[in-house]
Each structure stands twice: as C-alpha cells, then as structure tokens.
Amino acid sequence: MDGFTLERMRFPLKLTFAVVMALFIGFHFNLETPRWAVMTAGIVAGGTAFAAGGDPFSGALRHRGLLRIIGTFIGCIAALVIMISTIRAPALMLMLCCLWAGICVWLSSLIKVENSYALGLAGYTALIIIVSVDAQPNGSVLLAPQFAIERCSEIVIGIVCAIVADLLFSPRSIKNNIDREIDSLLVDHYKLLQLCIAHADKEDVDKSWADLVRRTNALNGMRNLLMMESARWKNVNRRLVALHTLSLKLITQAAETFLIQNSRPEYLPPQYKVLFEKPVNSVSDVHKRMKLMRRVITASSSKQTPITVASWVGNATRYLLLLKGIHSNSRISGTEEAILDGEVVIKAKSAESRHAIINGIRTFVATAAGSLFWLYTGWTSGSGCMVMLAVITALAMRMPNPLMMAKDFLYGMAVAIPLGGIYFMFILPATQQSLLLLLIAIGALAFVAGIFIQRRQLGTLGAFIGTLNILVLDNPMTFQIHTFIDGALGQCIGAFVATMVILLIRDTSKARIARTLLNRFMYAAVSAMTTNQARRNENHLPALYQQLFMLLNMFPGDIDKYRLALTLIIGHQRLRNADIPINAELSAFHKQLRYTADRVIAAHSDDKRRYYFQRLLREFDEYQEKLVAYDAPTTVTEPVKRLADMLNKYQNTLISV
Incomplete structure (x- = not known):
C-alpha cells in the first residue's frame, strides 16, 4: 500500500476545507437548509475527483461548478413553470416533472460528456423542488419560489467554497503533463512507423496503434482541461487542436504503409527499411531522423519515394514545429499560422440516438413509478x-x-445508514453547544471520505453524499429518529429501484451503434471521392477517430472491427488526396455514390440496407471502369479498388452487425 505523501493528502484536505467552509457559512448566516451548500461542495469537489481518479487538474472543478449553477437555474425555472401551470393537478404536475427529467437525460446523452452534467442536473433539480414542496405538511405553490431561491443561493455558496478550496490547495496545472505527453507521443509514433515498415507481427501493430488512438484522444481531453484552467493558453490550445489532427494523420499513414505491404511487398525500397532500423528514445532522436529523411526524400525522385512515408515525414515535421510552440507558449508564427488554418475541422454527429432515448425512458419510468406509488400510498x-x-x-x-x-x-447507501446513524444519534447531538465541534465532526468525515474517493473505491462517493443527506443539516438542527429513518429508507429504496430499472430496461442499442459507426466510416471513404475543392479541404479525421474511439470502448476485445474501421479511415484519407480526373461525368457519379451510401445508413430494415449496399457495390464496379476509361493514375485506381474489395469482403458486417 502506498504511503500518504503530501501529494496524496492534498485532495482530502481540499474536500475537507470545502465542506467545512460551506457548513460554517450556512450556520453563521443562518441559512434555512445549509445541507444543500455542504452537499454541493462535496458533490462538486468529490465527484470531479472520483471521475478523474485523483486530485483533479486546475479548471476541471471550476467547469463542473459552472455547469452545476447553469443546470440548477434551468431546473428551478422549469419547476416554477410546471407548478404554476398544473397546481390543481398534483399527479399531472409530477408526471410532467418526470417527463422533463427524462427529456433532459435524453438530450444530455446526445451532447459532449463534459457538458452533459448541466442538463442532467436541470432534470432532477426541478423534481427535487416540486417533491420538497409537496412533502411539506402545508405544501403550497407559494413555497416553490422560496425553495427555488434557497436552493440556488445555497448551491452557489457550495460551489464557491469548492472553488476557493481548489485555489488555496495549489491546483495542479495540466500543462506539464501535456508537455511530457506530446514528446512521448511523437517518439511512439516513430516506433509505430518502424513496426509498419518492418511489417512486424499484426498483433504488435494493432496493440501499438490502438494505444496511440487512446492517447491521442486523451490528449484532446487534456487540451479541454487546459482551456478551463486559464485564457492565457489560447495559443497552446490552437496548436493542440492542429497537433491532434497531425497525430491522427501519423497513425493513419503508418497503418496504411503496413496495409499496402500486404498486397505489394515491394512497395518500400530496401534503403527506406534500413533508414528506419535505428531505434529512437527521445524527441531529439526523432528530430535528427527527420532531418536525414527530408534530405533522402529531396534527393530521391517522387516515383522512388513511398507516398505514405513522404506524407508521414511531412506531418512529423509539422508536429515538431508545433511542439516547440506548445512548450514555450510563444506567439504563433506565420509558418504555424499556415498549418493551423489549412483545413476546416468537421465535428462528428452523435451515433447514440437510440441509446439516448433508452436513457430518457429509464429516467422517466423510474421517477414516474416512484411518483405514482408515493401519491397512492402517502409514504412518508x-x-x-x-x-x-x-x-x-x-x-x-x-x-x-x-x-x-x-x-x-x-x-454507498448501505454504508451511509450505520455511519449516518452513529453521527445522528451520538456525535452531532454532542456538538450542538459549539459550532467548532460540529465543523470538526463533519470535517473528519470529509477527510476520510476524500482519501477513499480519490482511490475510486466503489461505494465511497455514494456513502459520503448519502451520509450528508440523511444527517439533515438544517438550521436549527433537530434529532427526531423518525426523520432519520424516513430519509435513510427513502435513499436506500430509491437507489435499489434505480438499479432495478437499469437492469430491467436493457440498452439493446449497442449493435445498432456499431453498425451505424461502421457505415459512417464507409460513407466517409465514399464521400472522399470528389473533385470539389471545398469538400476536399474538410478535415473529417478527428470526427472519424472519435467514433473509432467509441468503437474501442464499446467492443474492447473485437480487433476485427477496429481493423475494418481503420482501413476505411485509411481509404478516406488516401482518396481525399488522390488526383481524381476532373470531368462532369465523374463528378455526377460521385454524387450518385454518396447518395447510395447515405441510403445504406438511413435504411431502417436489413432488406432495404442490403439492397442499397448491393447497389453501391455495382456502382463501384462501374466507377472503376470509368476511371480506366479516363486514364486515372494508379494513385487513384489502387485505393478505389482496395475500398471496393473491402466493402465486398465485409458486406455482412456492414449490413447486419
């Protein structure tokens, strides 16, 4: 077991300070329900650390806090609108609130994960306010604005406390991690190219490129955290956006080098294999090899230089140029500006529409069933x-x-009941004569919880938040045992029912998402066959690799799907840069190919999907004949033939995954 170093102790201290500060402000200023401020500080600080697996980097906590404020205000407004509209129909009011929660979860499943927190919070905030008003003995719609204002103000206090704690306890900047990662990433890119040129074992190549895809995606996430940290990194951010694309291009070109050698072992001249035999261990080693490679490529004729190697060297040179600017955070030079503005990055559309609907249905069913049972039984x-x-x-x-x-x-709820019981019946009553003793008692709970939360110990975050909730930290505090039992039972049963709903309403969209993603890779490769310059300048690579990364997460052991997806991405990149003959007939045929490929994606039945796919294969045969008739070069006919053969070989996978 590793020792508790100062680095490991920083987050528990940060969480303790945030919770204690929120509790102190709540009681010092006589807030009605200071537990909302305390729980918010714990959720914002603890939830961010639990997701990060340790002390979060600077900026992440502030971003989560801002999303919580936005979500709370949206939820409060929604609660007031629903209550004012349906005050005479309590059942309809709760059903509308459950529907609102389901819609928020549905929408949150379609947007970026880092921003979905606000919508999820907006959904359950409205329900909390309406349930809190209905639970009052003299529940009245007049109490709704009061609850909304109290909740908003106390949540803002909790978030401010969490942010102050983050600032005081030396927030970690992610910049040093980015600097180390971009250096290490380039060295590993070179090692992947060495494996591909040597035509190493397929499993070794698969492992290397899959690792690079994950790390490149993680680097993009680190870039987002850096921008949350401070606006002074805006030049670094622009460079990292371009570096992300360059990293993906290096992966693609290395993999294409390996793929071409499967059918053409003579593709690489012997001198290039010799040039890439020397091992590299640092960025300076790669820099030296790039200088040598540029001299060799310049001295050789274009016919002798493998196009994938030449492209790789060019992109690695650009990577090195941007790398220096990222390290120094200097002004962007004219040369860098040309790299940064070279392409228009296209964002990926969500492939999780069915998954999002299932998420929304789960939320609506769970909350609606609970609401109807509560209304029918009057359960305390x-x-x-x-x-x-x-x-x-x-x-x-x-x-x-x-x-x-x-x-x-x-x-966590199972742990929260005995732990909360000890606090509720023995510890907290003994602290009522001194606010200091109360702060020490809650601070000790937060400190111990912080140690386990940053280890991502299952149940720890739920136990901490559940304990804070059932302690009923109101002002003034009362210790009625039936209140504690009601809160504890409600939490446990709610957690159990939510788990059962997730188990019973199964998400069957996994295969559909996989098929949609693979067909999108296919469509990207087909749509790359164009002579429209504006379309050729569109950079789809980050979107394609984002979808590939989703495929990696959904099917962690299915290497065949990765290979198919990567091969389609390679086809897209090669055809995008191919010198396709410019004439009206081919341009019209490109539109026809795109239309048919789009019909494959849009088809709702296997029969219709199979019909359009077979039609696409016939059109590819016709297109290849037209390319021969128009004397298209090998750099065009070869990747088109490779794409057509692959679609024919994997048609069952693409039609009915």
Whole structure:
C-alpha cells in the first residue's frame, strides 16, 4: 500500500476545507437548509475527483461548478413553470416533472460528456423542488419560489467554497503533463512507423496503434482541461487542436504503409527499411531522423519515394514545429499560422440516438413509478426515494457503465445508514453547544471520505453524499429518529429501484451503434471521392477517430472491427488526396455514390440496407471502369479498388452487425 505523501493528502484536505467552509457559512448566516451548500461542495469537489481518479487538474472543478449553477437555474425555472401551470393537478404536475427529467437525460446523452452534467442536473433539480414542496405538511405553490431561491443561493455558496478550496490547495496545472505527453507521443509514433515498415507481427501493430488512438484522444481531453484552467493558453490550445489532427494523420499513414505491404511487398525500397532500423528514445532522436529523411526524400525522385512515408515525414515535421510552440507558449508564427488554418475541422454527429432515448425512458419510468406509488400510498419516505431516483438515473445514464454508478450509490447507501446513524444519534447531538465541534465532526468525515474517493473505491462517493443527506443539516438542527429513518429508507429504496430499472430496461442499442459507426466510416471513404475543392479541404479525421474511439470502448476485445474501421479511415484519407480526373461525368457519379451510401445508413430494415449496399457495390464496379476509361493514375485506381474489395469482403458486417 502506498504511503500518504503530501501529494496524496492534498485532495482530502481540499474536500475537507470545502465542506467545512460551506457548513460554517450556512450556520453563521443562518441559512434555512445549509445541507444543500455542504452537499454541493462535496458533490462538486468529490465527484470531479472520483471521475478523474485523483486530485483533479486546475479548471476541471471550476467547469463542473459552472455547469452545476447553469443546470440548477434551468431546473428551478422549469419547476416554477410546471407548478404554476398544473397546481390543481398534483399527479399531472409530477408526471410532467418526470417527463422533463427524462427529456433532459435524453438530450444530455446526445451532447459532449463534459457538458452533459448541466442538463442532467436541470432534470432532477426541478423534481427535487416540486417533491420538497409537496412533502411539506402545508405544501403550497407559494413555497416553490422560496425553495427555488434557497436552493440556488445555497448551491452557489457550495460551489464557491469548492472553488476557493481548489485555489488555496495549489491546483495542479495540466500543462506539464501535456508537455511530457506530446514528446512521448511523437517518439511512439516513430516506433509505430518502424513496426509498419518492418511489417512486424499484426498483433504488435494493432496493440501499438490502438494505444496511440487512446492517447491521442486523451490528449484532446487534456487540451479541454487546459482551456478551463486559464485564457492565457489560447495559443497552446490552437496548436493542440492542429497537433491532434497531425497525430491522427501519423497513425493513419503508418497503418496504411503496413496495409499496402500486404498486397505489394515491394512497395518500400530496401534503403527506406534500413533508414528506419535505428531505434529512437527521445524527441531529439526523432528530430535528427527527420532531418536525414527530408534530405533522402529531396534527393530521391517522387516515383522512388513511398507516398505514405513522404506524407508521414511531412506531418512529423509539422508536429515538431508545433511542439516547440506548445512548450514555450510563444506567439504563433506565420509558418504555424499556415498549418493551423489549412483545413476546416468537421465535428462528428452523435451515433447514440437510440441509446439516448433508452436513457430518457429509464429516467422517466423510474421517477414516474416512484411518483405514482408515493401519491397512492402517502409514504412518508417517498420524497427521499424520489430524490434519489432522480439523482441516480440522471447522473448514471451518461456514464459509460450506468449500472456501475448505480451500484456505487446502492453500496454507498448501505454504508451511509450505520455511519449516518452513529453521527445522528451520538456525535452531532454532542456538538450542538459549539459550532467548532460540529465543523470538526463533519470535517473528519470529509477527510476520510476524500482519501477513499480519490482511490475510486466503489461505494465511497455514494456513502459520503448519502451520509450528508440523511444527517439533515438544517438550521436549527433537530434529532427526531423518525426523520432519520424516513430519509435513510427513502435513499436506500430509491437507489435499489434505480438499479432495478437499469437492469430491467436493457440498452439493446449497442449493435445498432456499431453498425451505424461502421457505415459512417464507409460513407466517409465514399464521400472522399470528389473533385470539389471545398469538400476536399474538410478535415473529417478527428470526427472519424472519435467514433473509432467509441468503437474501442464499446467492443474492447473485437480487433476485427477496429481493423475494418481503420482501413476505411485509411481509404478516406488516401482518396481525399488522390488526383481524381476532373470531368462532369465523374463528378455526377460521385454524387450518385454518396447518395447510395447515405441510403445504406438511413435504411431502417436489413432488406432495404442490403439492397442499397448491393447497389453501391455495382456502382463501384462501374466507377472503376470509368476511371480506366479516363486514364486515372494508379494513385487513384489502387485505393478505389482496395475500398471496393473491402466493402465486398465485409458486406455482412456492414449490413447486419
């Protein structure tokens, strides 16, 4: 077990300070329900660290706090609108609120993961306000604005406390990690090219490029965190955007070099194989090899130089140029500007539409069932159960593994009951004469929880938040045992029901998403066959690799899918740069090919999809004949033939995954 160094202790101290500060402000200024401020500080600081697997980098916590503020305000407004519109129909009011929560979860599943938190929060905030008003003995719509204002103000206080704690306890800048990663990434790119030129074992090549895809995607995530940190990194951000594309191009060109040698072993002249035999261990080694390669390429004729190697060397040279600027954060030079403005980056469309609908249905079904049961029975623990149902289903659905997060809450609630019971019955009553003792008691809980949260111990975050919730840190504090039991039972049953809903309403969209992604790779390769210069300047590579990364996460052991997807991406890049003859007949045929490929994606039945795919294969045969008739060069006919053969070979996979 590793020792608790100062680095490891920083986050527990940060979490403790945030929670204690929120608690102190809540009681010092006599807030009605200071537990909202305390829980917000714990959720913002603890949730960010749990997701990061340690002390989060500077900026991540502030970004999450801002999203929480936005989501809270949207949810409060929605709650007021729903209540004012349906005050005379309580059942309809709750059903509309459940529908709102489901819609928010559905929409949050279609946007970027880092921004989905705000929509998920907006969904369950409205439900919490309405449930809190209905749970009052003299519940009235007049209380809704009061609850909304209190919740917003206390949440803002909790977020400010978390941000202050983050600033005081030396937030880690991610810049040093980025500097190390871009150096290491270039060295590993060179090693991948060495494997591909040597035509090494296929499994070794697969492992190397898959690792580089993951790291390149992670680098893009680090860039987002850097921009959350400070605006002074805007030049670094622009360079990292271009570097991300260059990294993907290096992967693609190295893999294409390997792929071509499968059918043409003579593709690489012997001197190039010799040039890439020498090992490299640092960026300076790669820099020296690039100087040598540029001299060799300049001295050789274009026919003797393999096009993929020449392209790789050119992109690696650009990578080195941007790398220096990232390290120094200097002004962007004219040469760099030409690299940065060279292409228009196209963003990927979501392939998770069905998955998003299932997420929304899960949230609606769970909260609606809880609402109807609560209304029918008048169960005193119903409000706590409803809140837990809304929180878990809203936050868990956007996770890669929703069931695992639901289990985290379920296990955490099981721990929260005895732990909360000890605090509620013995520790907190003894602190009522001194605010300092209360702060020490809650601070000790936060410190111990912080140690386990940064280790991503399953159940820890749920136990910490669940304990804070059932302690009922109101002002003034009361210690009625039935209130504690109601809260504890409601939380546990809510967590259990949410887990059951996730288990019973299964997400069957996995195969559909895989087929959609593979067909999009196919469409990208087909649409690259164009003579339209504006279309050729569009950079689809980041979007394609983002979808490939999704495929890697969904099917971690299916190497055949990765190879097919990567081969289609290679085909897209090669055809995008191919010298296709410019004439009206070929341009019209390109439109026809794109239309047919689009019909394959849009088809709702296997029969219709198969019909359009067979039509696409026939059109490819006709297109190849036209290329021969117009004397297209080998650099065009070869990748077109390779793409047609691959579509024919993998048609069953592309039609019915």
